Amino acid sequence: MRRGPAGWWHLLEWDLRSREVTSGAWLRGTLYPRRCDISPDGKLLGYFALGHGPSPWDTYFAVSKVPWLTALVAWHTFGTWTGGCEFAPDNGLTIWASMGVKPFHGDYPYGAVVESLDRDWIYRDLQNEYKRGWRPLAEGMAGRMPPELREAVLIARVRPGGDRALVLAHTGTDFQRHGIEGVQVSYLREEDDGHLTPLPEAAWADWDDEGRLLMATRDGVIKIIEWRSGAWTQTWSQDLRDLTPEPLPSPPWVQDW
Structure with a gap:
């Protein structure tokens, strides 16, 4: 969307x-x-x-x-x-x-x-993540969070086929700021050494079933990022920023069950 x-x-x-x-x-x-x-x-x-x-x-x-x-x-x-x-x-x-x-x-x-x-509203904000396998952050990892995010609602999802986690910090709701339904989130990626790397460009991020990192950026680009040769490498992207409204009638195949 x-x-x-x-x-x-x-x-x-x-x-x-x-x-x-x-x-x-x-x-x-x-x-x-x-x-x-x-x-x-x-x-x-x-x-x-x-x-x-x-x-x-x-x-x-x-x-x-x-x-x-x-x-x-x-x-x-x-x-x-x-x-x-x-x-x-x-x-x-x-x-x-x-x-x-x-x-x-x-x-x-x-x-x-x-x-x-x-x-409750926090669960509503994060329900789609919970359905995809995100869970409350383990206590040990919570201590590695940046100080400004330690009081946030923290959830994480382990990369399929691996042991690194993607962390989401829910810091509240503000409809005057950028955020999906006003929900303010920050993402961090766990590295091999346990360090958590902030992903400030991510408006949304998750793993796919193959362990690739999917991302939608705050400036309107969707990306696929893969672990290759010991580094995270962007392997695909598409810029959605300049699309203009072009409403068309829906095709026949979507008009009935």
């Missing part, structure tokens, strides 16, 4: 095997990436949106096909008081939100459950 210019969001599909980025939907409204989820097979997107249409399309939760926002099923939410969603391995869906139990548009063939909004 890419934001910009002001008031616009753009969805793109990033294929890590072919290293191709495919353009999808443009939305003039607001999306909430930290409260969205992608199905295990990578085909379905569950998302919250604040649009400019008449009720019930003003605030809603919907399921679409990646990388489009054409709602195959949608529920009206009572404002933006929403907590997140999660797909099960069989594509069953759980939604935590203050919203109607029954969809106002379409229906969901895999089964959906609406739960009460009882998650």
